[in-house]
Amino acid sequence: MKRIPYFPGCAMKDQARDYERAAQAALAALGCELVELPRWNCCGTVYSLANDDLMRHVGPVRNLIRVQDMGEDRVLTLCAMCYGTLRRSARFVAADPERLSRINAFMSDEHDYRGGVEVLHLLGLLRDVVGYENLASKVVRPLTGVRAAPYYGCTLVRPREVGVDNPDQPEVFERVLSALGAEVAEFPYKVECCGAYLTVGAPAIVAGRVRDIVASAAANGADLIVTSCPLCQFNLEARRPGIGPRLPVAYLGQLLAWALGADACLPPEAEALIQGTTPAAAGAQQR
Amino acid sequence: MADGLRLSREALAAPFVGKVEELSGQNLSACYQCGKCAAGCLFTEHMDALPNQVLRRVQLGDESVLAASAPWACASCLACAVRCPKGVDVARVMEALRLLALRRGLPHLDPRATAGVPQIALVGAYRKLTP
Ligand code: SF4
Numbered sequence: 001m002k003r004i005p006y007f008p009g010c011a012m013k014d015q016a017r018d019y020e021r022a023a024q025a026a027l028a029a030l031g032c033e034l035v036e037l038p039r040w041n042c043c044g045t046v047y048s049l050a051n052d053d054l055m056r057h058v059g060p061v062r063n064l065i066r067v068q069d070m071g072e073d074r075v076l077t078l079c080a081m082c083y084g085t086l087r088r089s090a091r092f093v094a095a096d097p098e099r100l101s102r103i104n105a106f107m108s109d110e111h112d113y114r115g116g117v118e119v120l121h122l123l124g125l126l127r128d129v130v131g132y133e134n135l136a137s138k139v140v141r142p143l144t145g146v147r148a149a150p151y152y153g154c155t156l157v158r159p160r161e162v163g164v165d166n167p168d169q170p171e172v173f174e175r176v177l178s179a180l181g182a183e184v185a186e187f188p189y190k191v192e193c194c195g196a197y198l199t200v201g202a203p204a205i206v207a208g209r210v211r212d213i214v215a216s217a218a219a220n221g222a223d224l225i226v227t228s229c230p231l232c233q234f235n236l237e238a239r240r241p242g243i244g245p246r247l248p249v250a251y252l253g254q255l256l257a258w259a260l261g262a263d264a265c266l267p268p269e270a271e272a273l274i275q276g277t278t279p280a281a282a283g284a285q286q287r
Numbered sequence: 288m289a290d291g292l293r294l295s296r297e298a299l300a301a302p303f304v305g306k307v308e309e310l311s312g313q314n315l316s317a318c319y320q321c322g323k324c325a326a327g328c329l330f331t332e333h334m335d336a337l338p339n340q341v342l343r344r345v346q347l348g349d350e351s352v353l354a355a356s357a358p359w360a361c362a363s364c365l366a367c368a369v370r371c372p373k374g375v376d377v378a379r380v381m382e383a384l385r386l387l388a389l390r391r392g393l394p395h396l397d398p399r400a401t402a403g404v405p406q407i408a409l410v411g412a413y414r415k416l417t418p
C-alpha cells in the first residue's frame with residue numbers, strides 16, 4: 001500500500017461524506033491508503049485575491065506544516081476548492097521567503113514551514129501516480145453506456161499556474177472517465193462557473209448558471225454530471241430549476257469506486273441510472 | 288458617466304487608483320479596453336457595469352464605482368484573469384473593490400440569507416462578502 005497524506009476539509013465530513021468514503025474505498029483498491037492529517041483546520045474555502053491579506057494564508061500553511069511534520073512532501077485533496085486554496089497558498093509562500101518568514105513568526109508554536117509540500121488533487125493522482133492504463137486495468141464494473149459529463153468548474157483549472165490541467169482544454173477528467181469505461185459527454189460549460197458562494201446571498205444568480213450548465217450537458221448527450229467540488233454539487237442539485245432536464249450529479253470518487261467494484265455510496269438517482277445502463281451491473285447481483 | 292467624468296492629471300493620480308492598484312497588485316493602466324474579460328464573464332447580466340467598464344472607471348479615479356453592483360455579482364471564477372491579453376487579473380480588481388467597500392462599512396451579506404446552505408458555501412460567502 002502506498003501511503004498518501006490526505007487533507008479532507010469540512011465538506012468531506014459533512015455533505016460530501018459519501019464522496020470521501022467512496023474515494024477511500026476506491027483508492028484502497030488501487031493500492032493507495034489515505035492517511036488523514038493528524039490535526040487539520042479549514043483551508044478557508046476561497047483564496048484571498050487581495051495583497052494585504054497575509055492572515056488568510058495562516059490556515060492553509062498550518063495544514064502544510066502538518067504534512068511536513070509527518071515527514072511527507074505531498075498531500076491529497078478530494079475537494080476542488082481545498083485543492084485550489086491550499087495549492088495557491090503553498091505557491092504563494094514558497095515564492096517569497098519574506099512572506100514565509102512572517103507567517104512562520106506568527107505561528108511561533110509550530111515548526112517553521114520550509115515550503116516543500118506539493119498539493120495534489122484526486123484527478124492529478126489518478127493521472128500521475130496511478131496512471132490511466134493501470135486504472136483501466138483495475139476496472140471490474142465498467143461504466144459502459146453511461147454518458148458522463150465531466151464538470152471541472154473553476155478551481156481545478158484556474159489560475160493556469162495551479163490548475164490540474166490546461167484551463168481552456170483540460171482532458172484529465174475525460175481520460176479518467178474513459179478509463180472507467182464511461183462515454184464522455186463533451187460540453188462547452190465544463191470549465192464555467194456555477195456561481196460558487198453567490199449561492200448564499202444571490203441564489204437566483206446561481207440558478208441561472210445551473211440552468212445553463214445542466215441544459216448544455218443534457219443537450220450534449222449527458223445522462224449524468226460528475227464533479228469533485230462539493231459546492232458545485234450543492235448548487236447543481238439545490239439550485240436547479242424545477243423545469244428542464246434533471247441530470248443526476250455524482251462525485252468523481254463515487255464513479256471511481258463503482259467501476260473498481262468498491263462501495264460507491266452513490267446517490268439514488270445516479271445509482272439507478274448506472275444500474276439501468278451498464279451491462280455488468282444488469283447481470284451481476286453486487287450491491 | 289456622460290456628464291460627471293472629467294479627465295485630469297489629479298484624477299489619474301487619485302489615491303483611490305493607487306489603493307486599488309496596491310490591493311489588487313495589478314497595473315491598471317495596462318488595460319486597453321479590448322473587452323475580452325467582459326465577453327467571457329457569465330455574470331454580466333447581473334452587473335450594472337461590465338468588467339472592462341469597471342476597470343476603466345477605476346483607471347479614471349471614479350470612486351462611484353464602489354457603489355456598482357458588478358463586484359457583488361462577480362463569483363471570483365477567474366475566467367477573466369486567464370483570458371486577459373494584457374495579463375490584468377480583473378478578479379483581483381473586483382476583490383479590491385469589494386474590500387474597499389466592505390472596509391468602509393457597506394454590509395453586504397445578509398445573515399438571514401444563510402439558512403440551508405452547507406458549510407463550504409458559508410465559509411466562502413463570509414470570506415468574500417464580509418469585512
Ligand atoms: S481583457 Fe484585460 S485588457 Fe481587455 S478590457 Fe479586460 S482587463 Fe482590459
Ligand code: SF4
Pocket residue numbers: 324327328329330338360361362363364365366367368377378381
Ligand atoms: S472573476 Fe468575476 S468578473 Fe471575472 S469572469 Fe469571473 S465573475 Fe466575471
